[in-house]
Amino acid sequence: MRKPCCKEEESNKGCWSKQEDQKLMDYIKAHGEGRWRSIPHAAGLRRCGKSCRLRWLNYLKPGVKHGDFGEDEEDLIIRLHALLGNRWALIAGRLPGRTDNEVKNYWNCHIRKKLIHMGHDLNNLHGFRSSVLAPFKSIGPKINEVPECNINSFPDLNLDLTLGTSSEEKEALQD
DNA sequence: AATATCTTCAACCGCTACCCC
DNA sequence: TGGGGTAGCGGTTGAAGATAT
Structure with missing residues (x-):
């Protein structure tokens, strides 16, 4: 039996209040950040450490969009997901100011539906990747060689696909 | 205006990776 | 080297708000 991460009766659940955020x-x-497990007690919060970490990273941290x-x-997101x-x-x-949770939610709520509506078969990963990554001819064949796309399969691939450089990246990848 | 249904997203849960002893 | 503790990740849930009937 796994130990719970915090004592059930001692912790709040659900949405955070402004006082808790503060x-x-x-x-x-x-x-500073870190030692999340000890933060709730030290900060006087009735939350578990995981919850504090998530709240900070997804919402309170400066710079989060x-x-x-x-x-x-x-x-x-579409290209990186492919x-x-x-x-x-x-x-x-690769998206400054965005969190994994937000990207995941946005994918599930918006992009997924949009792509399905556009006729992409998201269950057919091969076909989907090929169409999305078509502009990147140089890596296309490598992508088709691996059944489950793995970043480690592209040691020579520059994945610095930060915003504002996508056109340069396309050119660089096509070279 | 009231109710039902749908959509969105913050938060939780469970698993795994990593670190330290 | 392996065992325990902690952090991080991805999947899932459920409350709240939006929209349709």
Whole structure:
């Protein structure tokens, strides 16, 4: 039997209140991130460490963007997903200010539906990847060689697909 | 205006990777 | 080297808001 990460009766669940957010922010500003397990007690929060970590990373951390994704961000997510699969943390790492949770939600709610509506068969990963990654001729054959796309399969692939450089990246990849 | 249904997204859960002793 | 503790990740859930009837 796995030990629960925190005592059930001692922790709040559900949405965070403004007071809880403030306590967590104040504590992290004063002491920095890390040692999440000890943060709730030290900060006077009735939450488990995991919950604190998630709240900080997804919502409170300075620089986290909220709201609509731009077309360029959406395009990047689609291409990265075709390349990496459901590796949301990796994908989010290429989108400044976006979190894995937000990217995952956006994919599931918006992009997935949009692609299905456009006639893409998301169960047919091979076909989907081929069509999405068609502009990247140089890596196309490699992608088709691996059954499950793995970032480690492309040691020579520059994955610095940060926003604002997509056109340069396309050119570089086509060279 | 009331109710049902759908959509969105914050938060939780369970598993795995990693680190330290 | 392996065992325990912690952090991080991805899948899933459920509450709240939006929209349709």
